[in-house]
Amino acid sequence: MTATSDQAQRAYVAAQAADARVNVELDTGDMTLNIGPQHPATHGTLRIACQLDGEQVIMAEPIMGYMHRGYEKLCEVRTYPQCTTLINRIDWLGSFANEVPFILAAEQLMEVEAPPRAQWIRTILFELSRIANLALFLGDMGVQVGALTPVFFAFRDRERVLNQIEAATGGRFHPNFDRIGGLKDDLPKGWIDETRAVMAKMRGFCDEMEDLLVGNEIFQTRCRGVGVIPADVALGYGLSGANLRASGVDWDLRRDANPGLAWNEIDWRVWTHPDGDSFARYWVRLQETREATYMVEKLLDGLPGGPIMAKVPRIIKVPAGEAYVSTENPLGEMGYYVVSKGDLGPFRVKIRTPSFNNISIVPWVMKGVYVPDVITILGSLYFILGDIDR
Amino acid sequence: MSDEAPDNDEQVAIGSGQGDAGREALRSELEDLLGAAVVDSHIQEGQNLWLRVEAGRWQDVARSLKGAGFNYFGFLSAIDWTVAPEGRYEDTEFDAGLDDDDAEPVAIDNTTGHAGGDTRFQLLMQLHAPARGAAVLVKADVPDDAPVIDTLRDVFPGADWHERETHEMFGIGFTGHPQLVPIYLPTEFEGHPLRKDFPLLARHVKPWPGVVDIEEIPEHLEAELEAAVMAEFEASGGGE
Numbered sequence: 001m002t003a004t005s006d007q008a009q010r011a012y013v014a015a016q017a018a019d020a021r022v023n024v025e026l027d028t029g030d031m032t033l034n035i036g037p038q039h040p041a042t043h044g045t046l047r048i049a050c051q052l053d054g055e056q057v058i059m060a061e062p063i064m065g066y067m068h069r070g071y072e073k074l075c076e077v078r079t080y081p082q083c084t085t086l087i088n089r090i091d092w093l094g095s096f097a098n099e100v101p102f103i104l105a106a107e108q109l110m111e112v113e114a115p116p117r118a119q120w121i122r123t124i125l126f127e128l129s130r131i132a133n134l135a136l137f138l139g140d141m142g143v144q145v146g147a148l149t150p151v152f153f154a155f156r157d158r159e160r161v162l163n164q165i166e167a168a169t170g171g172r173f174h175p176n177f178d179r180i181g182g183l184k185d186d187l188p189k190g191w192i193d194e195t196r197a198v199m200a201k202m203r204g205f206c207d208e209m210e211d212l213l214v215g216n217e218i219f220q221t222r223c224r225g226v227g228v229i230p231a232d233v234a235l236g237y238g239l240s241g242a243n244l245r246a247s248g249v250d251w252d253l254r255r256d257a258n259p260g261l262a263w264n265e266i267d268w269r270v271w272t273h274p275d276g277d278s279f280a281r282y283w284v285r286l287q288e289t290r291e292a293t294y295m296v297e298k299l300l301d302g303l304p305g306g307p308i309m310a311k312v313p314r315i316i317k318v319p320a321g322e323a324y325v326s327t328e329n330p331l332g333e334m335g336y337y338v339v340s341k342g343d344l345g346p347f348r349v350k351i352r353t354p355s356f357n358n359i360s361i362v363p364w365v366m367k368g369v370y371v372p373d374v375i376t377i378l379g380s381l382y383f384i385l386g387d388i389d390r
Numbered sequence: 391m392s393d394e395a396p397d398n399d400e401q402v403a404i405g406s407g408q409g410d411a412g413r414e415a416l417r418s419e420l421e422d423l424l425g426a427a428v429v430d431s432h433i434q435e436g437q438n439l440w441l442r443v444e445a446g447r448w449q450d451v452a453r454s455l456k457g458a459g460f461n462y463f464g465f466l467s468a469i470d471w472t473v474a475p476e477g478r479y480e481d482t483e484f485d486a487g488l489d490d491d492d493a494e495p496v497a498i499d500n501t502t503g504h505a506g507g508d509t510r511f512q513l514l515m516q517l518h519a520p521a522r523g524a525a526v527l528v529k530a531d532v533p534d535d536a537p538v539i540d541t542l543r544d545v546f547p548g549a550d551w552h553e554r555e556t557h558e559m560f561g562i563g564f565t566g567h568p569q570l571v572p573i574y575l576p577t578e579f580e581g582h583p584l585r586k587d588f589p590l591l592a593r594h595v596k597p598w599p600g601v602v603d604i605e606e607i608p609e610h611l612e613a614e615l616e617a618a619v620m621a622e623f624e625a626s627g628g629g630e
Contacts, residue, residue: 065574072559073583077590108437235520238463238548251462251520313623320502324438324516324527326464337514339469341502348584350514352465360551389574 030058035374037066046385048362050374057374060366062359067389075349080106080180080316083346087336088174090353091387094133094330096125096165099178102349104259105325105338106180109318113260118182118308123262124299125168125177126327127292128195131202132161133330134289137382138209141282144379145222150212157205160198167191180316182309192300199293206290214283223279227365227377230276237364238357241332242288243381245272246280253328261327266298278380285382317344331355331387351390355383413439416524423458427451429531432505442505442529448513449540451528455517456545460526464516466542466552468532468560471500471510472586509534511562515542515549538563559584 031052037045045066051059071090075083087102088095100122107113114122139154162172168187169175177184213219229239234247244251252270254263271287273280320342326335332354339348358381365381366374413433420441421428427447432440443451500507504527511532518525532539541564542549553564554573561582564570572579581588 065572065576068574070583073588073590232461233547235462236547238465238546249520251518256520256523257525313619315619315623317623321434322440322504323434333464335465335516337465337467337516339503348469350465350467350469352467352516356551357463357465357548360548364547 033371035378039375046359046383046388048366048374048378050366050371052371055370057366057369057371060363060374062362064359064385064388067385069390071390072349072351075346077345079344080318080346083349084176084178085174087351088176089386090351090390091133091329091331091334091355091384092173093136093384094129095171095173096169096175096177097129097133097327097329098334099176100126100261101259101325101327101329101334102336102338103178103180104327105323105336106316106318108259108323108325109321109338109340110180110312110316111319112181112310112312114182114310115307116262116304117186117306118310119260120262120265120299120303121168121183121187121308122178124195124296124303125165125175126261127296127299128161128165130292130330131289131296132158132165134285134292135161135202135205137285138206138213138282138289141376141379142213142219144375145219147213147216147219150209153205153208153212157202160201164191164195164198167194179309179312181312182307186308192303195300196297199296202293203290206286206293209286214286220279222372222376223282223380224275224277226278226373227369227380228275228277229361229365233361233364234276237361239332239361240354240357241328241330242281242284243332243358245270246284247276248272248274253326253333257326259325259327262299262302263295265302266295268295268298278376281380281382315344317342318346326352329354331382331384332358353387353390355385355387356390359383359388410435412524416526417441420455420458420526423454424451430505434504438525438527440505440527440529442507442531445513445530445532445539448530449542449545451530452515452517452542452545455526455528459519459522460517460524462518462520463546463548464518464525466513466515466549466556468556468562468584469500469503469512469514470560470584470586471498471503471507471512473499503529505529507531511537511560513539513556513562532562536563537561538565540565541567543567558582561585 033050033052034047035050036047047063047066049061049063050057071086074086078086083102084099087098090098135154135158139151142148142150165175166172168191169177171177229243229247231247231249234244234249239247250270250272255270258264268291271284271291273284318340320340322337322339324335324337326333333352334354335352337350337352338346341347365377369377410433417431417433417439421431424443427443427450428441429444430442498510500512503512507529509531513530513532515528516525517528530539539562541553543553543566551573553567554570556562557564557570558572558575559582
């Protein structure tokens with residue numbers, strides 16, 4: 001090195017040091033960090049405006065509306081059968097499960113009951129939607145903590161379930177299969193055996209996830225004790241689904257407020273976890289997915305014969321009245337408050353979606369956590385943006 | 391890991407399938423608890439219990455219900471009872487009248503709702519009682535001259551966002567809510583979309599192609615078919 005360049009270098013270092021000294025005295029106030037709208041953890045376009053003090057979040061405010069489609073208003077100008085097309089697109093990963101409470105509400109108003117076989121097939125498809133939906137979560141949660149492999153496994157295995165849904169309904173994501181009074185079609189030939197095989201595969205997938213993530217030290221360090229939600233707070237915010245059960249509340253609408261599907265015909269258990277942290281939410285969903293595979297098998301065993309459609313008039317006119325029906329969807333309590341004036345379409349539909357309530361706790365739970373934990377907490381709360389924005 | 395399975399067998403499921411007898415008992419219990427605040431109540435067989443309470447006691451009612459075990463917040467929203475039968479499909483004529491100040495005031499009919507109602511806007515809330523496996527739907531008539539009601543934010547923190555949504559969609563105010571900013575709509579958006587008099591512009595720009603999702607019926611057969619369909623409908627017991 002020549003003397004001049006050596007000198008130049010020293011001068012440069014001195015200047016840097018001087019800069020650094022100035023920076024020390026500069027204001028290091030709170031910083032605003034926008035997480036999203038485009039982020040893998042947001043399952044759509046959600047923006048979280050975080051106010052940071054160093055690495056710590058002092059305030060986090062979700063900003064929604066990027067995907068608001070006004071379904072409640074649109075339902076008011078459609079007939080009942082037309083509404084299910086929209087409703088399919090609320091939680092797009094578990095579409096069939098969205099249709100069921102709306103159809104049940106319309107059936108309650110019309111005082112029509114679907115025949116037993118239709119109810120059982122509904123329950124089976126409902127649980128298949130749950131498996132397809134939660135399988136993606138189980139893999140996706142790995143991505144939030146930096147493990148890429150699980151999500152590929154999830155996409156691979158979810159495909160098998162989607163294939164079964166497609167074989168029965170004709171639609172992978174938007175089945176639009178449920179009808180007032182029953183179902184569009186019966187199950188295709190050979191479907192039951194195929195589904196049994198798929199359920200065995202999905203249990204294998206659950207085991208893989210258990211090995212890859214639940215038993216993983218890094219995963220445990222990142223998730224245990226992070227984003228703890230006590231039971232009373234969870235209830236006050238109206239959390240539902242696995243988020244509530246991971247806080248130790250033993251509440252499952254499939255068991256506690258079954259609106260008439262076949263859940264109480266079979267043996268199954270509700271899983272809870274007392275911790276209320278990100279790990280507990282993952283753990284509960286994992287158990288639920290596995291439980292759902294057993295439930296599907298039991299439902300297939302007991303599937304009754306008979307018609308799949310009740311006698312329903314050709315033009316569906318729903319008598320005046322009100323009904324609220326909610327079911328335990330993959331994400332939590334999904335309910336429809338339907339007000340009818342005896343017209344061809346609903347007068348007002350209030351769509352109570354699980355993700356809206358589940359995300360409303362974000363400002364509370366994010367207070368004081370560190371930036372990397374924001375992602376794991378968001379991931380573990382598990383929401384679908386279409387389900388928040390409707 | 392699975393060996394960490396917490397024991398939850400000791401909790402017994404009661405289930406809100408406690409039936410209508412349970413709902414009757416719950417109704418009389420809540421009517422005693424809330425006293426004069428209850429205006430009306432309704433039980434739909436095999437479904438739900440509705441309570442209509444006084445708007446002025448909205449916050450007290452929520453507090454009392456929370457004390458009585460209804461500590462699990464479900465949702466909060468509103469219903470606009472403005473009658474707009476012609477507003478359902480091709481609603482041009484109906485909406486045209488709304489912009490005109492001299493037009494006759496729109497009719498309000500909330501008699502078909504459970505537990506009745508007297509005003510245009512009705513607030514609606516659902517609460518669960520997980521420990522007793524029960525649920526209740528609570529309604530309140532929002533005064534027509536000043537559509538404002540107390541916030542439930544301090545009782546149920548989850549009501550915060552639901553009130554923001556109800557505020558922007560229906561224009562109902564919530565006293566005591568510190569941040570009634572829009573949750574979905576852009577800041578500069580004008581109007582309250584879920585009010586019945588808010589026109590759905592998409593329908594004005596391009597008329598809806600199908601009112602009924604079946605093939606068109608020839609005109610000379612229409613009346614005949616409609617009568618037949620209605621007869622079938624009545625016979626199936628759907629009209630009751």
